[in-house]
Amino acid sequence: MDINQDKKTLLLESALELIRDHGFHGTPVSMVAKHAGVAAGTVYTYFQSKDDMIKELYTYVKSQIYLEISSKDDPRLPFQSRFYALWKNMTGLYLAKPSFQRFMEQFISSPFNTAELQQSVDVWREWLELFFQQGIEQNVLRPLSPKILAIMVLGSIISQIRYLTYFNSKTQLMEEELGLIPQMVWDGIKRQELSDSYP
């Protein structure tokens, strides 16, 4: 059972690495098997189909993100500190594991990602909404739906990562500017008088 879990994880990690470089459709099952050092047929001992493997990959990556981020959060700290820590940990994780980011982006924009899936229960999303819920309850964040706050913040983190990925080489000078992004986002979501709204 333990060994089996190890082999399954090995396959998932192999798939992740290959998908990072070649995309879903540039990554045949046989390539995943070879990279993991097993025979092609063996993949079907652990997954019902390639599609099934990709769906499990989604679950796997999300749970890895959840474990990594939630374990580093200290609820006893002031919320603003927790927010900056979340930002730092998320960007750190994605930069350390580009395969996570590449996979998630591809998955989300693929036909695998259905409305049902998005609305299904999900520990990571629940944790994240609870996180923002706490910010609201502590009167630190604007009293909006935590779901919306979560999406806005995660979206901004992805944008920053994407930027670093594509322009990294050219833009070391701007690194300090990039450090301002979480502050901008924080300024957007923190409790405050809303600016002159636009009718």
Place this chain on the structure above:
Amino acid sequence: MDINQDKKTLLLESALELIRDHGFHGTPVSMVAKHAGVAAGTVYTYFQSKDDMIKELYTYVKSQIYLEISSKDDPRLPFQSRFYALWKNMTGLYLAKPSFQRFMEQFISSPFNTAELQQSVDVWREWLELFFQQGIEQNVLRPLSPKILAIMVLGSIISQIRYLTYFNSKTQLMEEELGLIPQMVWDGIKRQELSDSYP
């Protein structure tokens, strides 16, 4: 020439619709041809290969977005009004043309999207950076790189659209909340004293 352009556009639009529903790899060339009412071989009169068609699709969609958005911008208005108009027009365009959004998301997260492509010249990106440049020059926006501002704002718009796409049915109650998102983003990017930074 005119007819040819029409047929090429017809093929592009057909591809866009089908890719929205089935993804790049769920959309064979034959399906695009059938949907456009031509023979499979005809596609190759207008595109060198399927990959070439997808790259042209990217150019096509970007130029459509550019035309739509830039034509609706009035530089004589105060910048904040222009910002809200941009937001409204972008979300309106993406909601009216879901195929545009689905395609762009898939393209960006696919292996088609290379670093070189991201760094190449692009009217739409240039227009967008000039837009934010003007906000900075008018002392309305924070003095950051317009590139970064553009990415943050576009990323947030995409996040909002994604949210609407997946949760729309359940969440009519939140619509007013969604209307607050551009205000949050505006609060994040407008010139102001930065909040207590986090060391």
Place this chain on the structure above:
Amino acid sequence: MDINQDKKTLLLESALELIRDHGFHGTPVSMVAKHAGVAAGTVYTYFQSKDDMIKELYTYVKSQIYLEISSKDDPRLPFQSRFYALWKNMTGLYLAKPSFQRFMEQFISSPFNTAELQQSVDVWREWLELFFQQGIEQNVLRPLSPKILAIMVLGSIISQIRYLTYFNSKTQLMEEELGLIPQMVWDGIKRQELSDSYP
């Protein structure tokens, strides 16, 4: 009629050049048309089909060879001189027009070349057999079937050409040896006591 003939010849020559480099199946009709400066459809004004064009090419090349070689033969000379002249003119022609040789070789070894075709009437072959017939009648050649003599001699010429084509660069030293080949062939076919036959 004259202009038409010119265009047909132009197409034939274009086809020949392209087939030399790319082979029958590497030479689409559209490529021939483009090379000749006409539209693809125009080819079908002059030929019923691509296969038909290839068959006409065979006739065309053979008649060109026939015209070239027969016009340079002087029946008043001693036969041995005529033989060496034939050899020289054939090798000269093939080296000057590699497209002729490449085409003929390909045609002969292709499914186009049927037994019927080989046995059909053919001015070039008839001229050639008459040539060797005269050698026999003049008691200079062995009294064999002129058909067989023709095939032996032509086959040897082809062999020599092939050798020059593939080993030319390396083998300038051997050129004088190559000059001995027609003498060897002459020694083989000239009237003489046959060597000790092998039972």
Place this chain on the structure above:
Amino acid sequence: MDINQDKKTLLLESALELIRDHGFHGTPVSMVAKHAGVAAGTVYTYFQSKDDMIKELYTYVKSQIYLEISSKDDPRLPFQSRFYALWKNMTGLYLAKPSFQRFMEQFISSPFNTAELQQSVDVWREWLELFFQQGIEQNVLRPLSPKILAIMVLGSIISQIRYLTYFNSKTQLMEEELGLIPQMVWDGIKRQELSDSYP
């Protein structure tokens, strides 16, 4: 390993038979597979591509010829006997395996046959050149390049086979004449006073 070799050989033999009748381009991979009793995809387990299969076919046929002919040569016999045996064995092999001859002719006159390939190492060609080298060293053959002798002799054998293939039906009377061809060739290559050369 043994089974795999068997199946590969089965595919090669199937391809050979079909190419004999239909030519390279009249023989789809699917036809080869069907003839061998396997699925189309299976061909790609043994060959990287159709082109690759054709190149392997060339190697295969040449090695078969080499094995057949070299095994039947007895170097202890007088050279003239060995020469006539070579002739007889070659014509016998080609007549017994017309697919060998058809394939080799097509291959040689196709774009597959490059100058590099012709100049590459090749056991069969080396054996053949050594064969003629021995004739020279035994003072039986003219002191020419063995390469040239090999080409001349092989070319003549091919010519004879071609003749038999196309005129066989009509020409039983000539069979005795055909038997004279190797004697003519022998007379051409054997050591002797060259005939009156032609300036």
Place this chain on the structure above:
DNA sequence: AATGAATGAGCTTTCATTCAT
């Protein structure tokens, strides 16, 4: 006669999946 866009049959090739060993 000439054009060249359109056609679609037919090809090569890939790859998810199966199953005898």
Place this chain on the structure above:
DNA sequence: GATGAATGAAAGCTCATTCAT
């Protein structure tokens, strides 16, 4: 459980040929 050769549906693409202009 593991293997990997075999499968065959399905894809991308080519190109001989047609036909409205």
